[in-house]
Amino acid sequence: MSPQTRSVENWTLQPLTDFVREASVRLVLVLTPSGQVLAQSGFSRAVDVMSAAALAAAIVATTGELARQLQQPPFAALSHQGPKHGFFLATFTSDRGTLAVLAVYDLDVSSLGLVQLFYEQLAADLKAASPKTTVPKQVLAADFERELTDSLNTLFGR
Amino acid sequence: MADDIRALSAQLAQDPQSLVFLRLGEALRRKGQLDAALRVAMNGLERHPHLADAHDLYARILTDKRDYERAFDEWDMAVRIAPNHTGALKGLAFLYFKVGDLAQAESHLEAARKVEPDDPSIDQAITMMRGGVSPPVPEPTVASPTVASPTLGALDEARVFAGLEGANEGLLLIDGAGRVLGGALRDRAGADVTDAVAAYLAGVSQEAARTAKLLGLGAWNGLSAEGQQGNVHLAHPTPEALLLVVRERGIPLGRLAILAHRATAMARRWLERGT
Amino acid sequence: MSTALDLITRVRGVRGAMLVSADDGIVIAEQLMEGIKGGAVAALAASLAGRLRRAMEAAGTGTSVFWHLQAEQGALLVVPDGNSSVAGGGGILVVAVAEPDVNIGLVRLELLRVAETVV
Secondary structure (H helix, E strand, O other): OOOOEEEOOHHHHHHHHHHHHHHOOOEEEEEOOOOOEEEEEOOOOHHHHHHHHHHHHHHHHHHHHHHHHOOOOOOOEEEEEOOOEEEEEEEEEEOOEEEEEEEEEEOOOOOHHHHHHHHHHHHHHHHHHOOOOOOOOOOOHHHHHHHHHHHHHHHOOO | OHHHHHHHHHHHHHOOOOOHHHHHHHHHHHOOOHHHHHHHHHHHHHHOOOOHHHHHHHHHHHHHOOOHHHHHHHHHHHHHHOOOOHHHHHHHHHHHHHOOOHHHHHHHHHHHHHHOOOOHHHHHHHHHHHOOOOOOOOOOOOOOOOOOOHHHOOOOHHHOOOOOOOOOOEEEEEEOOOOEEEEEEEOOOOOEOHHHHHHHHHHHHHHHHHHHHHOOOOOEEEEEEEEOOEEEEEEOOOOOEEEEEEEEOOOOHHHHHHHHHHHHHHHHHHHHHOO | OHHHHHHHHOOOOEEEEEEEEOOOOOEEEEEEOOOOOHHHHHHHHHHHHHHHHHHHHHHOOOOEEEEEEEEOOEEEEEEEOHHHHOOOOOOEEEEEEEOOOOOHHHHHHHHHHHHHHHO
């Protein structure tokens, strides 16, 4: 069963809740380009969040590298549409560093236009709410698993 | 009950597009014929994929079958289509309670209470939940889709548009949750389409309000549409009520707007008498 | 396409005209006065068009050939092309944003004419 909207970093919660309501999206992840999830909505299992975050981070890295090889700025957004669902992946920079948003929507209840429209608001709200970056701490292998477990517990309300 | 099911099955066979499947699916569910209920709900959903009530019915059957994951998805979809669908809000609250997320359960019940402050079952569910007792599986809000809002029950819904042309076939008054308050609609073949149209109108109204607001057009006061076989005009006599006028294609939109204006004034007076 | 949209924007009181993908709610072409957000108009008009289509199908009036949202400070006028009557049909919406006191009949005619031209 899906928890509605949960965040590891509280400042992301209200903007994400508003985005989910306005754009009628089914699943959303807010993550860093390295795949660290800051907030999620609609996911039912931790394993789904982990794989979606890893895949989204890989897409961000791949398209970023493609853009670099074409000597142009990173692509702003990526969209794919199937017969029933669409997904939208975009990045923006905030005081928290570069952040990516992955949104999955049902074509019956939303559209690329609506998702794009309210994504702009989400990015603006997250930029406004994001805390100033502190010096990134070194993540040791020993800490990694514990931090991941803590994040997943928060994201699923355990 | 068996006779009801037979009668409803016959009605559905005669008009597969109708919303009778909601009552048939619910009757089968209550009788414990869950597989049959599931088939009816799925067939209905295929024909009416954007109908929140259809997702709500499907979710209730899935809950009876203890398939809570899929039930959640269906109620979630119902709320996305109709954010004020109290059946779905109560259903989500029930499922959240089941997994021990009391905060989410209560927040969904509170959301349902905002929509239906006079529904005692919501208060009961909140009280039970706080006492650690599971709230009951929500009962449908659609068993009798044409029943008027309780606060307006004392009014004679047949008289809301009395004296106005097409009062019983082309005028419809609904509340913000898509429940019929008065009037009726028939399609060109004479079939009663009141419930089906009412179910979709709340979504149209919400989207019209959002569109006007976000585009800086101020509050919306009317939506006219010219169809291939008929014209419609949607207005809101009060912030919570919606009025739809439907006429054949030959009636121009301008005349329809005048008719809607008269019907709006009548509906407003009728609604004021009920409060 | 912008010449086609000229037909609409030259009507007095029209603040902008657009072609919008009905399924995606994104802009195909636009000619807008400053201050009108094309992306927002496209997304919201397509969403409202989809919901209205379902309600009108349920009412048995067939899909809409023209619709008009009247608000206190403006109006949105839309003509869906034939393909917009089916979800996923790849249809186009011809959209105008106008002042509240615009000549609706005239804008409707121009929208219909543009719909015939671009499809």
